[in-house]
Amino acid sequence: MTDLLTTPLHALHLELGAKMVPFAGYEMPVQYPAGIMAEHLHTRAKAGLFDVSHMGQVILTGEDVAAGFEALVPMDVIGLAEGRQRYGLFTDPDGGILDDLMFANRGDHLFVVVNAACKDDDIAHMQAALKGVTVTPVRDRALIALQGPAAEGVLAGLAPSVAGMRFMDVATVELEGAACWVSRSGYTGEDGYEISVPAESAEALARRLLAHEDVMPIGLGARDSLRLEAGLCLYGHDIDGGTLPTEAGLAWAIQKVRRRGGAREGGFPGAEAVLDQIEAGPERRRVGLLPEGRAPMREGVEIYRDAEGGKPVGRITSGGFGPSVGGPVAMGYVPAALAEQGTRLFGEVRGKRLPVTVHALPFVAPGFKR
Amino acid sequence: MKFTEEHEWLLEEGDLIVVGITEYAAEQLGDIVFVELPEEGTEVTKDDEIVVIESVKAASDILAPLDGEIVEVNSALVDNPAKVNEDPMGDGWFFKIRPSDLSPMDDYMDDAGYKDFIGD
Numbered sequence: 001m002t003d004l005l006t007t008p009l010h011a012l013h014l015e016l017g018a019k020m021v022p023f024a025g026y027e028m029p030v031q032y033p034a035g036i037m038a039e040h041l042h043t044r045a046k047a048g049l050f051d052v053s054h055m056g057q058v059i060l061t062g063e064d065v066a067a068g069f070e071a072l073v074p075m076d077v078i079g080l081a082e083g084r085q086r087y088g089l090f091t092d093p094d095g096g097i098l099d100d101l102m103f104a105n106r107g108d109h110l111f112v113v114v115n116a117a118c119k120d121d122d123i124a125h126m127q128a129a130l131k132g133v134t135v136t137p138v139r140d141r142a143l144i145a146l147q148g149p150a151a152e153g154v155l156a157g158l159a160p161s162v163a164g165m166r167f168m169d170v171a172t173v174e175l176e177g178a179a180c181w182v183s184r185s186g187y188t189g190e191d192g193y194e195i196s197v198p199a200e201s202a203e204a205l206a207r208r209l210l211a212h213e214d215v216m217p218i219g220l221g222a223r224d225s226l227r228l229e230a231g232l233c234l235y236g237h238d239i240d241g242g243t244l245p246t247e248a249g250l251a252w253a254i255q256k257v258r259r260r261g262g263a264r265e266g267g268f269p270g271a272e273a274v275l276d277q278i279e280a281g282p283e284r285r286r287v288g289l290l291p292e293g294r295a296p297m298r299e300g301v302e303i304y305r306d307a308e309g310g311k312p313v314g315r316i317t318s319g320g321f322g323p324s325v326g327g328p329v330a331m332g333y334v335p336a337a338l339a340e341q342g343t344r345l346f347g348e349v350r351g352k353r354l355p356v357t358v359h360a361l362p363f364v365a366p367g368f369k370r
Numbered sequence: 371m372k373f374t375e376e377h378e379w380l381l382e383e384g385d386l387i388v389v390g391i392t393e394y395a396a397e398q399l400g401d402i403v404f405v406e407l408p409e410e411g412t413e414v415t416k417d418d419e420i421v422v423i424e425s426v427k428a429a430s431d432i433l434a435p436l437d438g439e440i441v442e443v444n445s446a447l448v449d450n451p452a453k454v455n456e457d458p459m460g461d462g463w464f465f466k467i468r469p470s471d472l473s474p475m476d477d478y479m480d481d482a483g484y485k486d487f488i489g490d
Contacts (some may be wrong), residue, residue, distance in 0.1 A: 036426040037401040221400075221427060294404050294448070296424050321403040321426050328404075350422065 007053035008142040008202040016217050023220060024116035026054040031219040039222035040323040043188055044364070047148035048218035049209050052187075055143055056119025057196055058126070060110040062133035069103065069110055072129055074245065074268045076255035080105045085168045085183050087253050089245055090125060095270030095277070096241040097248065098125065100233060104170040104183060111170070111181060113143070113194070115235045141181075142202035147192030147226075149367055150214040155182075155193055158208065162193065167368040176205045184369065187223065189230025191367045222323075229322045229329060231288060231361030237299060238286060238317045238331060245274055247282035247333070249361070254278065285339040288359035289316060289330040289347070295354060296320050296328040297347045303334055304346045307353050313338065316347060322363055329363050330356070372475055373484035374435050379459060380478060386442075386466045387475075389435060391423075394488050396458035399425040402451045407443040407465060414440060414467070416474060421464050423454065435478070438469040 004027040013020065018029030029051065031039065042048060062068060066077040073088045080086050082105045090098035099118040104111045114122040119137075126135045146155055156163040159173045165184040173182045178201035186192040197205050209215050224234070233239045239248045256262050260275050268274075291297045296319060303314035319330030330347075338345060341360050346353040372380045377395035381388045396402070404424040414420055414434040421432035443465045447453055454462040479487060 030427075031400065035401050037403075225426065294451075295406070296404060296429070298429070321401075321424070323426070 005054070007051055008199040009051045009053065009144075009206055012203050012206055013051065013217075018217070018219060021220070024054055026116065028054060029217070029219040031221045032217050034216065036219070036221035036225065037323045039216060039218045040225050042216045043148045043190060043218055043222060043226055044324050045148070046214040046216070047146055047150040047154050047192070047212075048188070048222070049206060049215050050145040050147065050218050050223055051142070051206070052145050052194070053142040053202070054116035056112075056114040056116065056122060057138035057141055057143060058112040058114065058123060059136040059138055060112060060126070060130070060133050061108065061136070062130075065110050065133050066105070068130045068133045070258070070264065070267060072126065072268060073101075073103075074254045074258050074271065074274055075103075076257045076264075077103065077110070078264070079255070079257060082107045083170055085170045085185060089250065089253065090122065091245070091268055091270045091274060092241055093269050095244045095273030097235075097239045097243050097245065098122070098241060100235055100239060100250075102183070102185065106170065106181075111196075117236060138196070140199050141196045142199050144195045144197060144202065144206060144209075145186050145188075145192060146195065146209060146215070147186045147188040147190045147218075148214075149191060151190070151192040152369070154209060154212045154214055157212070165193075165369075167191075167370045176201060176208055178205065180205070187230075187232055188226040189232070189362055189364055189366045190226075191369050225320060225323060228318050228320060228331070229324055229363045230366065231331065231363065233286075234318055244277050244282065246277040247284050247286065249286045251278050281336060283336055284314065284333045285336050286317070286331060286333055287339050288361040288363060289319070289332055289345070289356045290359040290363070291328040291330065291347060292355040292357065294327060295349055297330045297349055297354070297356065301330070301332075301347045301349060303332060303356070304348060304353060305338065307346055307355075312348075314345070324364050331361065334358065371481065372478035373481070373487070374433075374478055375487065376433055376435075378432060378435055380435055380475070383466065386468055387436060387438075388463050388466050389432075390463040391432065391454065391458055392484070393458045394490075396455050396462070399423065399427070399430065401426045402454045405447040405451045405454065405464075407445065407448065408440050410440055410443055412440045414438065416471075423451070432464060434467070436467055436469040436474055437471045438467045440465050441468050442466040
């Protein structure tokens with residue numbers, strides 16, 4: 001076991017009294033003294049500051065970088081306008097999801113953000129597959145997310161131009177004297193920004209943001225409950241190499257131009273399997289699941305069609321307590337025939353079958369500025 | 371008041387023992403969102419898993435600290451599990467047990483012993 005890595009905000013987390021845990025090879029704050037519940041609710045009410053510097057930031061350059069990148073993802077990269085960002089997926093030869101990611105057209109390059117746990121594999125995957133494209137991991141920048149309805153007001157106090165950005169816009173913005181790469185996006189279902197900041201300027205920027213009365217530091221615990229209520233997938237849990245995009249409810253991320261009959265149909269790993277499933281429909285679907293009682297249903301809970309007997313028909317892939325919902329929330333996979341909203345199923349918790357209802361995702365209304 | 375290594379506190383109340391979890395345990399667990407209590411009248415054996423508590427982070431069990439009968443449970447916790455965080459040593463108690471064998475009490479820690487145990 002190697003030593004845990006730390007982010008440029010590590011000392012600040014300790015100073016703020018964070019409880020630190022190992023996560024994807026890094027020592028990261030799971031919560032601060034306020035606790036997960038208060039941090040979650042504060043983010044939905046005002047604004048939360050998250051250190052997500054453990055995620056992988058990568059720059060892709062080269063003459064035909066957009067066309068090159070399309071060989072790895074089923075997304076429309078060529079058609080993405082400069083200054084815009086898109087959600088994407090790396091697929092494997094069977095169409096399974098290797099990772100989910102964000103990519104932005106930054107004019108002379110693509111900027112890609114991938115999951116911490118997958119970043120080494122993703123970088124190797126891109127380096128091996130992208131001919132004529134230079135893959136440069138960005139190791140000298142932190143990544144900070146400012147999320148919640150007050151995020152715009154807080155960040156605009158440092159740089160008024162950010163108020164004019166729309167959801168998924170990307171721009172270089174000077175914050176506290178540092179050239180930051182700002183996107184209007186996040187992982188909470190709230191309006192907000194993700195800010196790539198030079199490592200040496202990260203702590204000063206974080207302190208400046210935290211000095212605002214509306215901003216509270218938020219740990220990975222609340223990050224998880226926020227994204228769960230927002231219906232967003234966590235790689236390695238809700239999606240993985242055994243999951244195709246359509247059954248995961250992610251077909252919306254595959255633009256028409258890459259689908260059957262599109263101008264640039266296929267041409268990514270596992271295209272046949274992925275496009276077949278879009279046309280035929282999946283046998284199972286990722287759905288929201290709302291347990292009826294107060295008992296949380298966590299990852300691994302098996303789903304049954306009936307209150308007694310029978311074999312499991314599905315499984316919960318993420319679940320816990322939703323502070324904004326005020327009760328347990330979960331998501332998981334069920335057969336397509338049982339995926340309709342309102343379908344009543346049962347989750348087995350500690351040997352007891354408890355009722356759970358298929359529910360629309362997200363569980364809370366998104367706050368994006370479109 | 372006595373303490374177990376499972377971070378329960380035990381308080382004698384007449385011929386009953388009131389059981390809850392310590393402030394230290396409540397803080398370690400984080401925000402508690404679900405409590406499942408045994409039925410009143412249940413006969414339990416020491417180390418039976420009789421209470422389930424779930425925090426936003428994880429599920430854990432409370433073990434019966436003694437043999438005996440559960441004579442009363444704090445059913446207010448079912449609708450308001452946060453009481454355990456707010457007042458773990460008072461209103462956040464879990465159950466009262468009529469012990470049939472008090473001898474394990476001698477092995478449980480006193481206040482100073484427990485403080486030592488949690489490294490306070």
